[in-house]
Amino acid sequence: MSTHIKILKQVLQKYSSPMTLNYPSGVDKNRMYSQIPEGLRGFIERDEEKCVGCRACYMVCSGRATKIFDTAEKRTVQVFHFRCTYCAHCEECCPEEAIKMSKKFELTVTDKNDPKAYVNTDLKMISCKACNRPYLPEKMQKRVFERLSEKIDPKVKGIVVEDYHKTEGFCPDCKRARGVMLDTHTKKHVWLEVV
Numbered sequence: 001m002s003t004h005i006k007i008l009k010q011v012l013q014k015y016s017s018p019m020t021l022n023y024p025s026g027v028d029k030n031r032m033y034s035q036i037p038e039g040l041r042g043f044i045e046r047d048e049e050k051c052v053g054c055r056a057c058y059m060v061c062s063g064r065a066t067k068i069f070d071t072a073e074k075r076t077v078q079v080f081h082f083r084c085t086y087c088a089h090c091e092e093c094c095p096e097e098a099i100k101m102s103k104k105f106e107l108t109v110t111d112k113n114d115p116k117a118y119v120n121t122d123l124k125m126i127s128c129k130a131c132n133r134p135y136l137p138e139k140m141q142k143r144v145f146e147r148l149s150e151k152i153d154p155k156v157k158g159i160v161v162e163d164y165h166k167t168e169g170f171c172p173d174c175k176r177a178r179g180v181m182l183d184t185h186t187k188k189h190v191w192l193e194v195v
């Protein structure tokens with residue numbers, strides 16, 4: 001038998017059995033290549049209890065996978081898995097640590113409108129008492145005040161809290177328009193010291 005025929009016989013024997021792995025991967029514990037590696041960045045998971053809708057994840061999303069939809073009743077923060085590049089910038093910048101990168105990476109949907117292709121978080125919006133325009137998620141307003149009140153100088157903390165409660169429920173435009181009337185101008189402490 002010639003050498004060419006022997007080689008051809010060996011090649012055909014080698015490739016006559018299936019060359020692919022069983023799906024999904026990670027089933028066989030004995031095969032190292034089927035394991036999920038340490039530090040894998042998969043789909044994002046959002047903790048709805050911690051998320052305040054601050055838009056930080058939207059601002060840093062390099063793949064434009066994060067979208068913000070505001071209506072009169074709610075703000076929806078949506079991540080589209082098919083656009084996500086798994087860069088983890090959203091996880092790094094989230095001030096409330098509401099975003100984590102999971103180890104899940106397999107998405108088996110045939111339609112991009114399938115709900116499994118999205119991560120949605122709905123937050124209740126606050127409407128302005130004066131103009132009735134929705135302007136901020138309720139959880140965000142509470143959390144921002146909590147964080148700021150931790151850093152306020154104790155000498156002026158009482159005045160700042162009182163001013164906050166005077167303007168609570170007004171959008172930034174209406175708050176600015178009523179600043180003098182409600183005596184909540186931010187410079188008033190400086191003006192009092194100069195006089």
